[in-house]
Amino acid sequence: MASPPAAYQASAGGSLDVDREFYTRLANHAEQSSPVTDFVIPIRSGIAWEVPAGQLCRIRTVDGPQVGDLNIWNRHNPRERLWASRTRQLHGAHVSTFDRLWSTLPYLRPLATITSDTLDWYGEDDEGGRVHDLLGTRCDPYVNRMLTGEDFDQHCHSNLVRAVLPFGLTEFDVHDVLNVFQCTGLNDEDRYFMKASPARPGDHFEFFAEQDLLCALSTCPAGDLSIPLWGPDARDPLEVCRPIGVQVYRPDDKLLAGWAPPEPAGYAGQHGLTYAAPEPPR
Template identity: 30%
Template structure:
């Protein structure tokens, strides 16, 4: 039975439990919104989806449909099964945090993906001792011919989605990225909510 659509509030985080074999559909509701994504083994939060282990496995910087992401124990955790977003995602950049915004000149507190992860987990009674590097769905970080990186606007249109199949019982967590200084969520486009649904 298909699940209900769940809101990832703008600038906030959300988490949910997912059984092996279920599919998580992440919807870029208004387009341009980056969704930082984490996955943890349900019965051991010290095992989690790892970008560095996944890149070594898929031999790509950007995963595509059919690619399986691995944990820090090199076990399958999520597989890309659908992508209508244009196929541009990021596995390189760390989650934003209070230190990042201070570096960008922000005085005082700024919403950030690191805090959103832990708030989302806490909402369902869980915690993680660390903040793994996220799978940044819809985030556009091109690698130029001179090997430098840049922060560019997403290409994901409104209503586009990515579907991920759970390869183990897991906890998935999201942050609707609150970045509003760089064009990470689109030029002149403030951070917005996104949605997800668990099917199967």
């Protein structure tokens, strides 16, 4: 039986209908573009960095599979940040090349567009698993305390909190993530599952900054997720933790011909606030 159509559909030529030729051209020239920064995030830690509008950012596995939890903000306005749930509705619970990462209201515009994904071959496995998910969110010390009764300070939430402090942000700015290289799905009970990442050494996930961005990435303390963090089979997965590399490139100006940063959402209303307010209940 055919499944129902997607609820969120756009007309041709809209923001969901990306210029694939443009982004393919950027991806094909990424390694020939001017390098801006290149660093490695150690295991069980986090780093924040800037990606100016018009540049490419590549997240890559260094020594083998490793999950990374990604946050993204508008560099000049942290209230505009990745909206994981709306991105999930517009594109899918798992994202890949040509999908866009959307920002929160009232801005609702692309923060970034995915240009290259060396795991796009994976598709859906026999258990319903896919990679690069927006289904779940970051692991955190609060849920860990609730599930285990123990404190642990290197969960992704805490790693991201430490990473953004030098940029004037706090725990309240850390938000739902894109789980890069993570393989997840929903089981027969409609519950979230995680399984071992299929990433190989040198795999990458690359995106184009549509705005000036601040990014932060945590190398998940669960490593490649081949060892469960919680449940009857849980044990410390330190042995499957690996670093993640980050590279930022500046494309040749000729490759950006015709591109401009996206404008905020065009909604011009006032949410009905110009109408007479109803009397409060007494």
